[in-house]
Amino acid sequence: xxxxxALSALLLxxxxxxxxxxxxxxxxxxxxxxxxxxxxxxxxxxxxxATIGQIAEHLGVTKxxxxxxxxxxVGKGYVERHPHPGDARAKIVALTERGWACTAAADEAxxxxxxxxxxxxxxxRVSALTNDxxxxxxxxxxxxxxx
Amino acid sequence: xxxxxALSALLLxxxxxxxxxxxxxxxxxxxxxxxxxxxxxxxxxxxxxATIGQIAEHLGVTKxxxxxxxxxxVGKGYVERHPHPGDARAKIVALTERGWACTAAADEAxxxxxxxxxxxxxxxRVSALTNDxxxxxxxxxxxxxxx
DNA sequence: CCAACTAGTCAAGTAGATTGACTAAATAGT
DNA sequence: ACTATTTAGTCAATCTACTTGACTAGTTGG
Numbered sequence: 001x002x003x004x005x006a007l008s009a010l011l012l013x014x015x016x017x018x019x020x021x022x023x024x025x026x027x028x029x030x031x032x033x034x035x036x037x038x039x040x041x042x043x044x045x046x047x048x049x050a051t052i053g054q055i056a057e058h059l060g061v062t063k064x065x066x067x068x069x070x071x072x073x074v075g076k077g078y079v080e081r082h083p084h085p086g087d088a089r090a091k092i093v094a095l096t097e098r099g100w101a102c103t104a105a106a107d108e109a110x111x112x113x114x115x116x117x118x119x120x121x122x123x124x125r126v127s128a129l130t131n132d133x134x135x136x137x138x139x140x141x142x143x144x145x146x147x
Numbered sequence: 148x149x150x151x152x153a154l155s156a157l158l159l160x161x162x163x164x165x166x167x168x169x170x171x172x173x174x175x176x177x178x179x180x181x182x183x184x185x186x187x188x189x190x191x192x193x194x195x196x197a198t199i200g201q202i203a204e205h206l207g208v209t210k211x212x213x214x215x216x217x218x219x220x221v222g223k224g225y226v227e228r229h230p231h232p233g234d235a236r237a238k239i240v241a242l243t244e245r246g247w248a249c250t251a252a253a254d255e256a257x258x259x260x261x262x263x264x265x266x267x268x269x270x271x272r273v274s275a276l277t278n279d280x281x282x283x284x285x286x287x288x289x290x291x292x293x294x
Numbered sequence: 295c296c297a298a299c300t301a302g303t304c305a306a307g308t309a310g311a312t313t314g315a316c317t318a319a320a321t322a323g324t
Numbered sequence: 325a326c327t328a329t330t331t332a333g334t335c336a337a338t339c340t341a342c343t344t345g346a347c348t349a350g351t352t353g354g
Contacts, residue, residue, distance in 0.1 A: 004257035005190060007277050008169060011162035013284035018155040037310090043152060052333060065311055067334065089319045089332040110151035117283050125279055130154050132276055136264050137160035147166070147183040147341090184341090199302060212342055214303065236301040236350045 018113055025109025031102045033076055041069060042095065042103050045079065049094035078102060165260055172256025178249045180223055187289055188216060189242065189250050192226065196241035207289050225249060 023036045037059070044050050044058040056066035070093050073079045078099040084090035095103065118126050170183045184206070191197050191205040203213035217240050220226040225246040231237035242250065265273050 003277070004261040005169070005186075005254060007261060007273075007280075008162060008165040008257070009187065009190065009289060010277065010280040010284050011158055011165060012289060014280050015155060015158035015162050016289070017283070017285050018158060022152070022155060039152075040156065043156065053331085061310095062312065063333065064313085064335090068310080071334095084332090087320070087332075089317095091333075107152060110155070114151040114154060120282055121279055125275075126154075128272075129276060129279055130150070130157060132268055132272055133154075133157040133161050135267055136164070137157050138164045182341095200300085208341095209343065210302065211304090211344085215341085218303095231301090234301075234351075238302075 018117075021113035021116075022106060022109045025112055026102065026106045029105035029109065031105055034078075034102070037069065038073060038078070039106055041066075041073065042078075042099065042106065045093060045095050045099070046103055049082070049092040051084065051090045051092060053090075055093065073099075165264075168260035168263075169253060169256045172259055173249065173253045176252040176256065178252055181225075181249070184216065185220060185225070186253055188213075188220065189225075189246065189253065192240060192242050192246070193250055196229070196239045198231065198237045198239060200237075202240065205289065220246075 019036050022039065023034075026034070026039070040059060041055055044055055050058070052063055052066050052070060055070065056063045059066060059069075070079060070081070074081065078096060079093050080096055082092045082094055084092050114126065121129075166183045169186065170181075173181065173186070187206060188202055191202055197205070199210055199213050199217060202217065203210045206213060206216075217226060217228070221228065225243060226240050227243055229239045229241055231239050261273065268276070
């Protein structure tokens with residue numbers, strides 16, 4: 001049936017709604033020079049940082065794209081490149097103080113956004129939803145780009 | 148908490164997983180020259196067709212982008228432009244026979260994809276999930292573009 | 295019946311990705 | 325131990341899906 005098709009549209013719509021709410025809330029808290037994609041980078045960076053390759057895999061993009069993204073974040077003061085302790089080729093990308101502040105703001109914005117869902121569905125169902133998704137969503141493939 | 152942040156990543160990952168499965172399944176059935184975006188156009192076109200403006204709104208893109216998309220689909224034989232009965236400026240974009248065949252293939256692929264979710268979660272929870280999403284996902288905003 | 299608006303297209307520009315070629319460092323094979 | 329292959333990251337060029345801006349043709353309203 002078309003019901004199965006509708007599910008993907010719903011998931012996409014829901015994801016879009018939530019991501020945009022978080023993005024908007026984060027911007028409102030003083031971090032307006034970022035896109036949602038950057039937030040997904042931050043999520044991978046906390047708490048211990050990550051290499052370019054790990055970021056690329058997390059986002060589901062090429063290393064080159066990840067590298068460009070990191071370069072932009074370095075320029076804006078959100079992350080720093082540190083030498084990798086055990087591999088001189090690699091670099092550890094880590095959040096700066098500003099990066100951590102932004103992450104905190106994003107967490108607030110996310111809580112705020114989800115609160116409106118809880119108001120509609122109840123805490124119970126939101127939790128159930130989250131758990132169900134955890135079981136079917138293959139990690140990685142984070143960005144539905146190039147569709 | 149970071150749990151709220153995770154929810155958006157999960158939704159996005161789930162949507163991505165499902166959309167790609169449908170896309171792949173449709174391609175496997177003989178329609179390999181399409182992107183997922185085209186599928187969302189088809190969904191709006193069935194059963195009665197739509198104008199360029201309606202397609203644009205459905206996808207959350209500009210009319211120009213929608214127009215280009217339709218042009219591509221015309222070239223590939225999936226849709227046709229018909230004159231609008233009551234407005235000589237407008238055009239009704241409608242599925243061709245091939246367009247309908249592709250839609251049927253996409254439905255099959257979607258059913259197949261959702262079946263694997265049902266195998267994990269059970270019919271019950273998948274239905275509950277769908278209903279929950281229906282209540283929180285704002286329609287439109289289909290494509291999380293420009294992230 | 296003229297002014298303002300709407301549907302769609304043409305053309306050019308843009309942002310975020312890609313592929314390809316390269317350097318330097320690590321790992322594996324003999 | 326020395327060579328060969330693989331891996332981490334970057335530079336450069338390109339691609340592509342989308343945007344903004346300008347326009348034509350048709351519609352609506354005072």
